[in-house]
Amino acid sequence: MFTHQHFAILGAGRSGLGAARLARLKGAEVTVFDEGDPAKIQGALDKLHAENFHTVAGQAARELVVKPGEFQRVIISPGLDAGWPLPKKFTDAGVPLEGEMEFAFNLTDMPMVGITGTNGKSTCTELIAHIFTACGKRSVPCGNHGMSLSEVVSSGEPYDVLSLEISSFQLETIKHFRAKASLWLNFAPDHLDRYPGMVEYYAAKARIFENVTANDVAIVRAGETVSSGAAKRLTFSAYGMEANATYSQGEFFIDGQRIGDASAIPLRGKHNMENILAAMMACHVHGVPYADALAAVASYEVPKHRCELVRVLNDREYINDSKATNLHALEACIGAMDRPIVLIAGGKQKGLDYTPLRAELKGQVRAMVLIGEIKQPLHDLFSDLLPCRLAADMNEAVRIATEISQPGDSIILSPGTSSFDMYTGYGQRGEAFRTASNALG
CATH class of the missing domain: 3.90.190.20 (Mur ligase, C-terminal domain)
Structure with missing residues (x-):
């Protein structure tokens, strides 16, 4: 597919390694660039060298001069801002830039659930993958949590549905990305060391709904004002707000029907009950009955460092x-x-x-x-x-x-x-x- 093309991968971390593998798998020649101190990123560089990837790091990357025509594409890891000096060296030379997640999305037809929000993303992403797996569908938590999407696609594993955590950084560079079920868990101030202000942070996150169609579903926390585009909008709440899915006095309800109670649930707190509601709705879009989804949550192991x-x-x-x-x-x-x-x-x-x-x-x-x-x-x-x-x-x-x-x-x-x-x-x-x-x- 990319034979005789030279790709630049920016970032030597997990996303960069995954993108390098995927680009090579599709026939491209690959060079990985990282401005970090080689002594501090030596572990990442060692992994790349073990797979015979050419790397340019530290001062050599900072002093890089990109010649027009030298590279056919540049793939950027989500930790890097496209406006920073290293990415701009490539775009100023006319090299098309693509985000790692977008790059992988365009090379797979595996269905996926997309999850964004300021908080709760990782828990919800893990819950969804756990429910799918418990209900007989091969899944894996990935994206901004666990394996990068490029790692998953390059592995060749035939998953039935991917549970994809998506950060605002990853959404900055999408062009075609969309998921059949897209989740907006919440929004609150964060990453103001990356964005000029709240408006820019919000705009980046809201791009999760940019390409959705009438055949897709947007699952949004009740009270959130984000536009969900053309998708069918479903809402959830554990705080007494009117919604399609609710949690009240220890019980879960969806579309007015009682699904079950929380007596066997290992998670604590109303915020986690909202994660469960959103996860059940996302899995239902992909064919999992609500009762089966809730029953699967009982075997979920609470992750470290989250309540x-x-x-x-x-x-x-x-x-x-x-x-x-x-x-x-x-x-x-x-x-x-x-x-x-x-x-x-x-x-x-x-x-x-x-x-x-x-x-x-x-x-x-x-x-x-x-x-x-x-x-x-x-x-x-x-x-x-x-x-x-x-x-x-x-x-x-x-x-x-x-x-x-x-x-x-x-x-x-x-x-x-x-x-x-x-x-x-x-x-x-x-x-x-x-x-x-x-x-x-």
């Missing part, structure tokens, strides 16, 4: 919600709990406005322990509402939280921002909380 119960000690719950990397996720965690909370929050400065959190804290949160780069600004913002303590690291934060808590409380790590000031990612931060919690006597 995960680590332990109970002296009638105190220790809950790891390290994946709450923005304000909306933090608010969702607080709203989902039915016990008083001692909250451990803070981390990287992302330019977010935490003032709206003041209303959420009243009544539910007993005290806060603050960590990371933004701990002092958060202390200044909230200390007039409730007791706030500062901690130097996670061990100290858990110790202080335990000291100021009472029996019956939940001690929750739900940072409300990313972790890169102190950790390599939310996973390492969550493991630090788990270790500190389990070390308590």
Whole structure:
């Protein structure tokens, strides 16, 4: 298909490796470029070299001069902005640019469910893949979560339906992408270190519905104002709003019919009940009965770092919600709990406005322990509402939280921002909380 063509792949990470494999599989010559420090991305480079891909990294990539006609296509990984200097070297030389997800989408006819939203994407993506698999349809969570779409397509595995998590970064570069069922879980401020403002972030996310047709279905949280284009619009809510699918007093209803109850569901919180509603509706579009979908959820294993119960000690719950990397996720965690909370929050400065959190804290949160780069600004913002303590690291934060808590409380790590000031990612931060919690006597 791409014989005698030379493709540039931008980004040496998982998406870049997947795109390189897929381009080569289709006959292209491939070179992978990454401006990162070769010492820091050596692991990724080693994987590429093991498969005999040519790479250009670090200073060599930064000093690259792209000649017209040298490359026939450039495939960009979602972590890179098309307006950054390296991608612009190719587009300024007239090389057509394509996003990794769009590239893979155009090379497969496998059906897929597309999932976007500020929060809950990964849980919903995993739920959908789990339901499909439990109900006899081969599926896999992929895209922005798990394998990249290029990895899945290049593997040659014949999946019945893909469960595809889609970030705003991936949607920036779509041209033809569409899914038979597209999910909009929610929208809240995030990634303002990538976008000029909320308008641009919203516009990127809303592109999930850009190419839908009347034969497609848009599954949208009730109350969200996003346009779902030509698709049939279905809504869901666990917060008392009128919708096609609802959760109320422990029971699930779709189109007025009771589907079942939550007694066997391992997930916690209303926000997760909404994930279940959206997942059931998406799977139903692909032929799975609602009752079968709900029954499958009972065998779903709750992932780490998402409202995960680590332990109970002296009638105190220790809950790891390290994946709450923005304000909306933090608010969702607080709203989902039915016990008083001692909250451990803070981390990287992302330019977010935490003032709206003041209303959420009243009544539910007993005290806060603050960590990371933004701990002092958060202390200044909230200390007039409730007791706030500062901690130097996670061990100290858990110790202080335990000291100021009472029996019956939940001690929750739900940072409300990313972790890169102190950790390599939310996973390492969550493991630090788990270790500190389990070390308590």
